[in-house]
Amino acid sequence: MTEDRVERDLAARFQRLRDEDDSHAPLFRTLYDAAHRKDSLPRRRFFMLIAAAATIPVVVAVVVLRRPAGPARFLPEADANAIAAWTSPTESLLDTPGSELYGEAPAIAEPIPEWIFDSNAPSSTTPPLSTPAPKGVSS
């Protein structure tokens, strides 16, 4: 049982080491109570941090909503009307010739000729378009 011999020897050496170390072991109560005290501290800090973080947006919202309306926020009516009536000095440049055509529908001449509604009328009755021939072209 050679392995047993090695194990016995190692066990004896480790046991001596353990006995020496055990003599320096701190008391359980000392470590446990210190851990208990630390246990409550970070939790309190954590909740205080959360509370502080939650307070910031509330304070900002209150400050923004309750800010008193300053005199410059609303214009007097006279000033508002003056601004609305103001025209640019170069506005006349925007008036182009014939621009009034864009503002009204074209009128159809009256009376309307009968042949327009006559679907049986020969095409020859349609008055020819009198388009002048271009210069230099003989018909």
Added chain:
Amino acid sequence: MTPGEIEAELETHHRAGFAWSLACCGRDREEAEDVLQASYLKILDGRAEFAGRSSFKTFLFGVIRKTASEARRRRLVREWFGAHSVRTPRAATENASEDRLALLGALAKLPRRQREVLELVFYIGLTVEEAAETLGVSPGTARIHYDRGKRRMASLLGISKHD
């Protein structure tokens, strides 16, 4: 588990917990106390919750191991950024016996997993299966680390297999 039951369990395993914390912190007593306290704190405030899948003992040792690992990582980050207040961990080597120094020296030469399994088995007194639970590895893997570590320790410490 009620807070009273948790407290009773922690008290039962306090000495072994401190010993394991020492092992995880390179035998620095001050750091081991901090780690053990931080582990208790994690269990008390629910960051580490005992689900009953293992024994409370292996659960506690798992929490201690993880907490020590986090503390080590934080210290490395602080050292990396050149913080002046970083305390270099000190193993309690003053007035240490030759026997102790030889054992710690041999342990330091083992890969981490082998060292952890041997310390859990020989130093803390767990079975290899419990050590596997604590480390979150399969019993077969823990058994392999145990055998290799044991052989290496025997070689480093000059333990003869023959009487």
